[in-house]
Amino acid sequence: MEGVFFFHGDAERLRDDAARALVEAAIDPATRDFNLDTYRASEVSSEALAASLAMPPVMAPRRVVALFGAERLTPTGCGVIEKVLERTPPELTLVVTAKIPKGSRKAFYRKMKQGAVALEWAAPRDAEIPGWLIERATEKHGISLDAGAAGALAAAVGADLGLLEAELEKLAATGDDTPVTIERIAELVPNVRQVNRWAWLDSVAERDYRTALKDLPTLLSGPDSSAVGLINAMTDHHVLLGIAAEGGASLLERTLGEVGKPYLKFKVRTFATQSRRWNGEEIERAIRLLRRADARSKTTGGRDGAVLEELLLGLQALQAEGRP
Numbered sequence: 064m065e066g067v068f069f070f071h072g073d074a075e076r077l078r079d080d081a082a083r084a085l086v087e088a089a090i091d092p093a094t095r096d097f098n099l100d101t102y103r104a105s106e107v108s109s110e111a112l113a114a115s116l117a118m119p120p121v122m123a124p125r126r127v128v129a130l131f132g133a134e135r136l137t138p139t140g141c142g143v144i145e146k147v148l149e150r151t152p153p154e155l156t157l158v159v160t161a162k163i164p165k166g167s168r169k170a171f172y173r174k175m176k177q178g179a180v181a182l183e184w185a186a187p188r189d190a191e192i193p194g195w196l197i198e199r200a201t202e203k204h205g206i207s208l209d210a211g212a213a214g215a216l217a218a219a220v221g222a223d224l225g226l227l228e229a230e231l232e233k234l235a236a237t238g239d240d241t242p243v244t245i246e247r248i249a250e251l252v253p254n255v256r257q258v259n260r261w262a263w264l265d266s267v268a269e270r271d272y273r274t275a276l277k278d279l280p281t282l283l284s285g286p287d288s289s290a291v292g293l294i295n296a297m298t299d300h301h302v303l304l305g306i307a308a309e310g311g312a313s314l315l316e317r318t319l320g321e322v323g324k325p326y327l328k329f330k331v332r333t334f335a336t337q338s339r340r341w342n343g344e345e346i347e348r349a350i351r352l353l354r355r356a357d358a359r360s361k362t363t364g365g366r367d368g369a370v371l372e373e374l375l376l377g378l379q380a381l382q383a384e385g386r387p
Contacts, residue, residue: 065125067148069175070160072184076225079131081184082160089156090127097121101129109139116147116157125154133161133171141171148178186224187326190296192217193261194326196227200243204235207242210329211262215248218259221287258282260293264300268337272379276372283368290360290370297374298353303327305346307338345385352377 070082090099100115112130120126136144147157159179163172175181187195193213200208208216208231220226230252234243237251249255258278266275282288307315312335319327341349356374 065151065153065156067151067157067159067175067179069179069181070158070184071163071172071175071181072186073162074184074186074224075162076228078184079160081182082129082131082158086127086129086156086158089125089158091123091125094121094123098123098126099129100127102131103135104130104132104140105135107140109137109143112140113143116143116155119152120154125156127156127158129158131160133159133175134164136171145171145174148174186222189217189222189260189292190264190299191324191326192222192227194329195224196231197329198326199228200231200234204231206231206235206240208234209242209244210333211245212243212248214259214261215245215255216252217261218285219248219252219255256281256285260288260296263293264296265333265337267297267375267378268300268304268334268340270340270378270382272375272382276375279368279371279375283371290368291357293371294353294357294360294374298350298357301346301349301353303334304338304341305343305350307331307334308341308343308346311335342385345381348381349378352381 068082068085070078072078086099086101098120102112102115107130115128118126130144133141133144144157144159147155151157159175161172161175163169193210193216196213196216197208197210200206200213216227216230220230234247234251239247245255258281260282263275263278263282266272266278282293283290303315303319306318312331315334316328316331319325319331352374356370360370
């Protein structure tokens with residue numbers, strides 16, 4: 064397990080947890096005190112970092128150095144890491160984490176991606192967070208979270224994976240091994256909303272426009288809701304409905320895997336069921352309506368509920384046209 068490992072991405076807590084797990088796997092517990100150095104880039108000097116990396120292992124096959132938050136390295140500090148990257152001692156394991164600034168062209172990050180074993184820990188998109196919660200609850204915490212509970216938790220906490228992870232830890236700590244329901248979320252988590260975007264999107268996909276229109280003002284009153292965001296989410300949802308309508312659950316599941324959206328696989332059956340309310344032409348027309356609404360919403364600053372109301376009424380009229 065020698066070499067340089069570069070864990071980067073915005074999901075800081077999960078990224079750093081993975082880095083720590085690698086460190087624990089690489090270090091010899093018996094000589095841990097002699098052969099492991101852990102640093103925050105904002106706190107370590109370039110000289111101390113260079114000295115640590117040059118030190119040979121003591122009574123062990125390897126030495127491990129972990130550096131967290133490398134986006135805060137000085138140019139000299141970056142040079143220290145790049146020098147090790149060019150010629151890594153055979154008995155060294157170097158683990159580096161960083162959040163790469165958006166749009167950065169810094170050569171350090173390019174060199175790390177090319178020369179190290181690089182793994183990205185990107186936060187899932189908003190639409191994928193309930194699926195991420197269900198997967199994380201099972202795999203990391205050994206608890207079962209149903210879809211409604213996952214949506215309610217995501218809506219209450221937001222997209223911060225660190226805060227969501229903390230809530231999952233609290234749920235697991237109760238020791239209750241029954242599936243976590245939306246009622247239990249409401250008991251244990253503050254700020255659970257009456258309407259969350261994932262349940263609302265299901266109402267739209269099920270063509271229950273009366274409910275969607277009724278709940279729209281409540282949904283838009285949330286601090287993180289906007290017409291642009293909801294229209295984008297609706298567009299994604301309708302594209303997935305189209306795939307399910309064309310090839311069923313098997314094609315949709317395969318497509319989600321191919322496009323890197325495993326967190327949505329928990330809803331494959333839901334998408335397949337919802338797609339039965341549509342035909343291919345209706346989905347194509349719905350997507351055209353969504354694109355027009357998206358263009359309009361961007362000219363209103365993204366918070367104009369009237370654009371969404373008009374869109375829902377247009378979808379409702381489309382539904383009425385298809386009725387015998």
